[in-house]
Amino acid sequence: MLPASIRAAGEEDVAALFSLNLQAADATWSEQNLSRYCQGTRYRCLLAERGQETLGFILYSQVCDEASVDNIVVARAAQRSGLGTALLNEALGAMAVAGAGRCLLEVRRSNTAARKLYARSGFTLDGVRARYYATARGREDALLMSRRL
Numbered sequence: 001m002l003p004a005s006i007r008a009a010g011e012e013d014v015a016a017l018f019s020l021n022l023q024a025a026d027a028t029w030s031e032q033n034l035s036r037y038c039q040g041t042r043y044r045c046l047l048a049e050r051g052q053e054t055l056g057f058i059l060y061s062q063v064c065d066e067a068s069v070d071n072i073v074v075a076r077a078a079q080r081s082g083l084g085t086a087l088l089n090e091a092l093g094a095m096a097v098a099g100a101g102r103c104l105l106e107v108r109r110s111n112t113a114a115r116k117l118y119a120r121s122g123f124t125l126d127g128v129r130a131r132y133y134a135t136a137r138g139r140e141d142a143l144l145m146s147r148r149l
């Protein structure tokens with residue numbers, strides 16, 4: 001099997017990103033929001049693919065020396081094979097090259113997979129936004145994490 005490759009996403013990838021997000025994660029990202037990350041200015045998107053198949057993506061943004069990971073999604077069938085780590089590492093490297101000194105993110109307390117991924121990549125807990133996210137059963141906390149680049 002071919003290894004997955006990672007590249008910057010463009011406007012032509014928005015439909016594939018939208019579809020992957022619907023299948024693999026929560027459906028709160030509109031095509032319009034995703035499109036903003038494919039225009040390559042302050043907001044950026046890296047996409048992982050194998051042949052024609054989109055396997056994952058990471059959305060990040062940067063203002064001066066501070067960057068943030070805004071979303072990361074890997075197709076269910078491709079999860080737990082290192083792709084999330086590869087996308088995150090690629091994005092962190094690009095942020096550092098672009099002059100960021102710190103990367104921030106927010107993650108749901110219940111999202112064990114994402115929390116482990118971030119912790120393994122050097123992110124530590126800075127604080128908690130209590131009851132920040134809506135859930136089917138009420139509200140849940142956002143954990144605020146960051147790491148130096």
Ligand SMILES: CC(C)(COP(=O)(O)OP(=O)(O)OC[C@H]1O[C@@H](n2cnc3c(N)ncnc32)[C@H](O)[C@@H]1OP(=O)(O)O)[C@@H](O)C(=O)NCCC(=O)NCCS
Nearest residue numbers: 025072073074079080081082083084085107113114116117
């Ligand atoms: C979070 C996510 C991107 C991880 O992608 P991935 O490609 O599976 O990540 P990796 O294979 O690089 O895994 C890295 C580490 O994260 C942890 N991890 C990943 N998935 C996990 C799971 N289902 N349960 C527990 N730990 C998990 C493990 O420590 C793993 O390392 P290991 O496999 O050597 O034990 C993926 O689960 C996903 O798309 N989830 C849905 C979308 C989402 O919640 N995004 C985060 C928004 S903040």
